Every structure is written in C-alpha cells, then in structure tokens.
Amino acid sequence: MSTDSETQARPAPDRLSPNQDEFYAALMAAHAGLSLDDSHALNARLVLMMANRIGDIQVLETILRDARKYS
Amino acid sequence: MAYEYQTYAFEPPPGLTGPEPRHKVVIVGAGPIGLTLAIDLALRGVPSVVLDDNNVVSRGSRAICWSKRTLEIFDRLGLGERMLARGVTWKVGRQFHGAQEVFSFDLLPEDGHKYPAFINLQQYYVEEYLIERARDFPDLIDLRFCNKVVDHREIDRFVQVEIETPSGLYKLETDWLIACDGAKSPTRERMGLSFEGQVFEEQFLIADIEMEHSPFGDAAVPERWFWFDPPFHPGKSALLHMQPDNIYRIDLQLDVGADAKAEATEEKVMPRIRAIVGDTPFRLDWMSVYKFRCIMLDRFVHGRVIFAGDSAHVVSPFGARGGNGGIQDVDNLGWKLAAVIGGQANENLLESYDAERRHGAEENILNSARSTNFMTPKTGIEALFRAETLRLAHNQPFARKLLNSGRLSLPCGLEGSALITPGAAQVAPGRAMVDAPLDGPHGASWLIEEVQGRFVLVGFGSVPLPEVAGVARIGVNQRNGDYPCFTARSGHAIRRYGSEKAYLFRPDGHVAAVFDAPDAASVAAARDRAMGAEMQSDEAPAPQREVTA
Structure with a gap:
C-alpha cells in the first residue's frame, strides 16, 4: 500500500490527454440544463457506472482514498 | 514610449x-x-x-x-524577419491557481x-x-x-x-x-447574411501599461502568465503578456453585469493595476472593455x-x-x-x-469556446468541477492538462479536403509544412524559404524527382539531382519528414500529396487535384482571362 503523505494523493498517469478538452466539454454538456439536485444525482450515477467499468476493487479503493485526501 | x-x-x-x-x-x-x-x-x-x-x-x-x-x-x-526583430519572443505559458503555479507549457520545445x-x-x-x-x-x-x-x-x-x-x-x-x-x-x-452563434456575457478589461520593471520574476523572460482566482483579483481570471516598448498587456475578467463605461476609467483601472504590480511606477497606455462572441x-x-x-x-x-x-x-x-x-x-x-x-x-x-467555457463557469455545477480540477491540478498531471486558459493557435490541418491526395507520411497530406534548417548552394537557408509561394516537390533522401510542368523541385540530402539540392542541417529535416519520401507542397505550404517513388504522371495528377481539377463543377468553365504580367 502507498506510504505517500496522508494529505496528498500520489499522482496518477495522465490517460485523458490529448482528448481532455473534448471530455470536459462533453461532461459539461451532460450537466447542461439540470438543477443542482439533478446534477448531483447524475454525478452519483456517473461514479457508479465508471466504477463498474473499472471493476477492480483495489483500484477503486485507492481512487476513493486518494480523492478523499483533497478534502 | x-x-x-x-x-x-x-x-x-x-x-x-x-x-x-x-x-x-x-x-x-x-x-x-x-x-x-x-x-x-x-x-x-x-x-x-x-x-x-x-x-x-x-x-x-x-x-x-x-x-x-x-x-x-x-x-x-x-516581412517576417522585421516583425521578429521588433516583437517580443515567447514560448512558455504558465498557469497559476491563487498565488501558486500549477502548470506550464512550452509551445516550441525543440x-x-x-x-x-x-x-x-x-x-x-x-x-x-x-x-x-x-x-x-x-x-x-x-x-x-x-x-x-x-x-x-x-x-x-x-x-x-x-x-x-x-x-x-x-x-x-x-x-x-x-x-x-x-x-x-x-x-x-x-x-443581410446571418452571423449568429455563442455569445458570452462575461466582460473583460484590457489595460496596456508601460513600466521599466519586468513582472516576470528574476529571470525576466517574457512568458504568458494566466491566473485562475489570483490573490489580486479574487474569483476571476487574469492574463499578462509583454509587448515591445516595455508595454505590458493585462487582461482581467470582470463581473457579468459590470458597467463597461465605468470600468474603462482611470479611477477604476488604476487600483486594479496597482494590485498587480505593487508600487512600481507605470504609465497607462490604453484600455478597453470588451465582450466577445464565437460566430x-x-x-x-x-x-x-x-x-x-x-x-x-x-x-x-x-x-x-x-x-x-x-x-x-x-x-x-x-x-x-x-x-x-x-x-x-x-x-x-x-x-x-x-x-x-x-x-x-x-x-x-x-x-476558443471550450477555453472560454472553462474560464467562465456558468452554473454551480460547472464552478464545482472547475474548482476541483484546479485543486487536483496542484499534483495530478491529468488535471493540469484539463486547465484551459486558451489552446494557442496552431496551423489548421486540411486532411480530407478535395484538393488533398490522401497518403501516409510523417507530415500527413493536408498538414502545414514544418520548418527545418538547410545548407544549400547559396549557404544556410530554411525549408520555409525554399518551399513556400509555389508548387514544389521536395525529395528527402535519395528519391529521384521527375520533371513536371508548374512544379519546382528541390532535394534534401541527395546528390545527383539536376535541381537545387540541400543538406539537412543537424538532420532536422530528415527527422521531421522521414527519408526516401517525396512531398508535394502547395503554394501555401500545405502538403498536397506524398510519394515513395514519384513518377511524372502521379505528381501531375496531384498538382491538378490541388488546383481544383476534381472539384464538382455546376457551370461551364470560366472563360480564359488575360494573364497579368
């Protein structure tokens, strides 16, 4: 397990580039016109569906811990 | 001055x-x-x-x-050399979140x-x-x-x-x-032509100031600096550029509802600039408040x-x-x-x-629309994603790449155009030419100088070039051509274009076609295609016009 600092997640390799702008625009478009509550619900569904796509429980637990470190 | x-x-x-x-x-x-x-x-x-x-x-x-x-x-x-000599050269862009630098990019690392x-x-x-x-x-x-x-x-x-x-x-x-x-x-x-598209409500203030002191840190190398949420302009964005004559361009995002006339007054602008440059003396040269559209x-x-x-x-x-x-x-x-x-x-x-x-x-x-959307979140959820992207960008490479303060102009590719003969090469047909240094019959030169302005067939390596009407020829790293031949200085041209390959360039420097072994007929066909021979015609050919001397 990572022994990185508890306050900062370890950098993950960049897998979005060179399509990062296209993804970001598509993500914003997915939220367009939704109320804040509906956007939160969409985000929850996205997390669950992306988790299913990743599948690997160890990877998922690492992501959950890493994302939490920025709180 | x-x-x-x-x-x-x-x-x-x-x-x-x-x-x-x-x-x-x-x-x-x-x-x-x-x-x-x-x-x-x-x-x-x-x-x-x-x-x-x-x-x-x-x-x-x-x-x-x-x-x-x-x-x-x-x-x-x-005109290029005169503009280069007079202009301020830069290639690095830095992006800041608050006071901290989060990402820099080098637009020409070679x-x-x-x-x-x-x-x-x-x-x-x-x-x-x-x-x-x-x-x-x-x-x-x-x-x-x-x-x-x-x-x-x-x-x-x-x-x-x-x-x-x-x-x-x-x-x-x-x-x-x-x-x-x-x-x-x-x-x-x-x-009465329709000219409609995305209108952005945000307003921006441009101020040009003249000052002796460079704001670009100790090395004083001109760069493009962009801030998301800078300490001197909280919650908004700011951009800094250097121009000749010690003039600096400051571009500040304003509130959506800001009164443009009131903002473009010295009374409002001077305190904003002092917040950025501190006590350094400066002269306000020009200012303007603008909005924009993408249309x-x-x-x-x-x-x-x-x-x-x-x-x-x-x-x-x-x-x-x-x-x-x-x-x-x-x-x-x-x-x-x-x-x-x-x-x-x-x-x-x-x-x-x-x-x-x-x-x-x-x-x-x-x-341009994607950059602007990133810079100016419209809804709570857009602002939330932007804020978390910025937070992750402090140490996550993928999030740094997501920061979008403007994707800077690159030459447009023309792949798929009716004038372009499809093919495969390091610089693909349709792309704008890539420069490289050459040594030639008259000394040092550049590929852009030898190629642009006319149809030119360039052979890289020992590929022989046929003679075709209306197409000039040059060789790079070849010896026996009955046309001007050059050496690829430091091998740059060969690294960029490959060897044993011929490229037909259009007068605007875009690649019209590529060949492994060009023959006169295929080069002529590619030249004709680049001159519109295969374009749909729904009327009789234009009458021959007088050729101007």
Whole structure:
C-alpha cells in the first residue's frame, strides 16, 4: 500500500490527454440544463457506472482514498 | 514610449473625375488581413485596390500575439524577419491557481526553426509594416485611405462598389470584392447574411501599461502568465503578456453585469493595476472593455464577394486565434484567387477556400469556446468541477492538462479536403509544412524559404524527382539531382519528414500529396487535384482571362 503523505494523493498517469478538452466539454454538456439536485444525482450515477467499468476493487479503493485526501 | 500615430494622406482617386477601368480585385479594409492579401496578390503579379474608411493604423494594441505559422507566412511576404526583430519572443505559458503555479507549457520545445512559437507585437506596428511593404508595389497595390464603401451590389459576374471620400462619392467596378472589413463588417451587414452563434456575457478589461520593471520574476523572460482566482483579483481570471516598448498587456475578467463605461476609467483601472504590480511606477497606455462572441458565416464565398478574417468568423481572444486565423485565410485564398484570375484554374477552386477555411474557423471556434467555457463557469455545477480540477491540478498531471486558459493557435490541418491526395507520411497530406534548417548552394537557408509561394516537390533522401510542368523541385540530402539540392542541417529535416519520401507542397505550404517513388504522371495528377481539377463543377468553365504580367 502507498506510504505517500496522508494529505496528498500520489499522482496518477495522465490517460485523458490529448482528448481532455473534448471530455470536459462533453461532461459539461451532460450537466447542461439540470438543477443542482439533478446534477448531483447524475454525478452519483456517473461514479457508479465508471466504477463498474473499472471493476477492480483495489483500484477503486485507492481512487476513493486518494480523492478523499483533497478534502 | 507611446506609439506615434501617423496619418496617411488621402489622394483623390481617379474615379472621382471619370470612370475607372474595371478592377480585378478590390479589397475592403486596410487592416492586417486586407493588407496581407494585397501583398500576397502583388507578389503573384495580381493588382488590387485597397479601400479603407480611415487614415491611421489600429488605435490601441489590439491583436498582439502572432503565431509561428503567421510569421512563416509573413516571411514569404518579406516581412517576417522585421516583425521578429521588433516583437517580443515567447514560448512558455504558465498557469497559476491563487498565488501558486500549477502548470506550464512550452509551445516550441525543440530548436531548428526559423521562427519562435509566438511573438507579441502591437497591431499598429504590424499594420505600419504592412503598409510600408505594400508601398514596395506601387504599380500593383492601389492603397486608398479615407475611401469608405457605402454600397455594393453584384451585377453579372462583377461587383459595383460605391465609395464615399472627403472629395465626394464615386463608383468602381471589380471582378472580385474581398471583404476584410472586420468583425462588424459593413459588407456582411449590407448583404443581410446571418452571423449568429455563442455569445458570452462575461466582460473583460484590457489595460496596456508601460513600466521599466519586468513582472516576470528574476529571470525576466517574457512568458504568458494566466491566473485562475489570483490573490489580486479574487474569483476571476487574469492574463499578462509583454509587448515591445516595455508595454505590458493585462487582461482581467470582470463581473457579468459590470458597467463597461465605468470600468474603462482611470479611477477604476488604476487600483486594479496597482494590485498587480505593487508600487512600481507605470504609465497607462490604453484600455478597453470588451465582450466577445464565437460566430462564423455559413459560407465565406458569396458569388463574387469573398469574406476573410473577422468579417467571416470571430472568436474569443484566448488562444490567439483571431488575427492568426485571418492570416491563414489569406494564405489559403491568395494563390487560389491569383490562379483563377490568371486563368490557370477554374472558379470552382475558390469553393475549396470556402471549405478549407470554414473548417479552420470551426476548429478555432471549438477551441476558443471550450477555453472560454472553462474560464467562465456558468452554473454551480460547472464552478464545482472547475474548482476541483484546479485543486487536483496542484499534483495530478491529468488535471493540469484539463486547465484551459486558451489552446494557442496552431496551423489548421486540411486532411480530407478535395484538393488533398490522401497518403501516409510523417507530415500527413493536408498538414502545414514544418520548418527545418538547410545548407544549400547559396549557404544556410530554411525549408520555409525554399518551399513556400509555389508548387514544389521536395525529395528527402535519395528519391529521384521527375520533371513536371508548374512544379519546382528541390532535394534534401541527395546528390545527383539536376535541381537545387540541400543538406539537412543537424538532420532536422530528415527527422521531421522521414527519408526516401517525396512531398508535394502547395503554394501555401500545405502538403498536397506524398510519394515513395514519384513518377511524372502521379505528381501531375496531384498538382491538378490541388488546383481544383476534381472539384464538382455546376457551370461551364470560366472563360480564359488575360494573364497579368
């Protein structure tokens, strides 16, 4: 397990580039016109569906811990 | 030192006293786009009349970032070196979140190019240099200041133009009218053409200040600095650029509902600048509050009226895609218009200007709209994603790449255009040429100098080049050619283009076709295709026109 600092997640390799702008625009478009509550619900569904796509429980637990470190 | 504006003299045109012979090309607007087109045409022997409604260069610095591709085009027109010498060279952009730097990018990390990624040079210098260059062609460029077009209409394959001058009204006739009259194009409005698209509500303040002290840290190397939520301008964005004459461009995002008139006053601007530069003495040179739209025309070619530059498309300034996009329009249009006027190509060739440059404008608008959307979140959820992207960007490489303060202008690729012969190569057919240093029969040179301006077949490595009418030939790293041969200095040209490969370049430096073993028939076919031979024709071929000397 990572022994990185508890306050900062370890950098993950960049897998979005060179399509990062296209993804970001598509993500914003997915939220367009939704109320804040509906956007939160969409985000929850996205997390669950992306988790299913990743599948690997160890990877998922690492992501959950890493994302939490920025709180 | 503040720029000294000179006025250019109004000279009563011949049309005031009697009808002028019909002109081949009339260009509306003596800004960077119109002047560049006039010079490009003059170098091809095509005369033009340039009409401008005033008699000074651009008021205020306006367009300041000129890209590598633009400089390469200016090089072909005999202006690139002067602009490079006068401009401020830069290639690194840094993005800050709060006071902390989160990401920097180097726009030209390799050497072996004549021109840098960017120079900053005020639009008034660019226009001044273009006017001086235009005056090198007194028999071909008829530059008319204080000549305001007040009406135009297309009559049977020519355009009649009505012009207002200090000495009265007169009329002109022209085969082609090129509208380079800017974002508010009166030509476009007169024709009632739809010009709608995404409108951004945010307002931005531009201030140019002159100061001795460089704000770019200890090394004082000019760069592009962009802040998300800077300590001196909380919750908004800010951009800093250096221009010649110790002038710095500051661009600040304002509130959506800000009162533009109140913001563009010294009373409001000075405290904002002091918050950035501290106690350093400075002089306020120019300021302006602007909004922008991302819009383009549905078509750039309307019969005998052709639009180029801001009259055809406007974008946000973040990304330097406005002026640079317009210069690429002209680079694309000049050789085609000259070929049509000279009778070497059918009028349909101009349809490819419409298709290729609309594609370029769409690319610019897409990038510019995405940048602006990132910079100015519209909803709570957009602001939330932006804030978390910035937070992750402090140590996550993927999030740094997501930060979008403007994707800076790169030459547009023309893959898929009807003029391009498909093929595979390191620089794929349709792409703009990539420069490289050469050593040749007359000493050191650059690939852009040897190639641009005409059809050229370049052989890299020992691939023999056939002789084809209307196509010049040069060899790189080959010995036995009966044409000029060069050596790839430091191997750059071979690394960039590969070896044992021949490339056919169009006059605007885009790759028209590539060959492993070119024969005369296939090169001629690719040349004809690049001249519009395969374009759909729905009318009889244009009559042969007189070729201008």
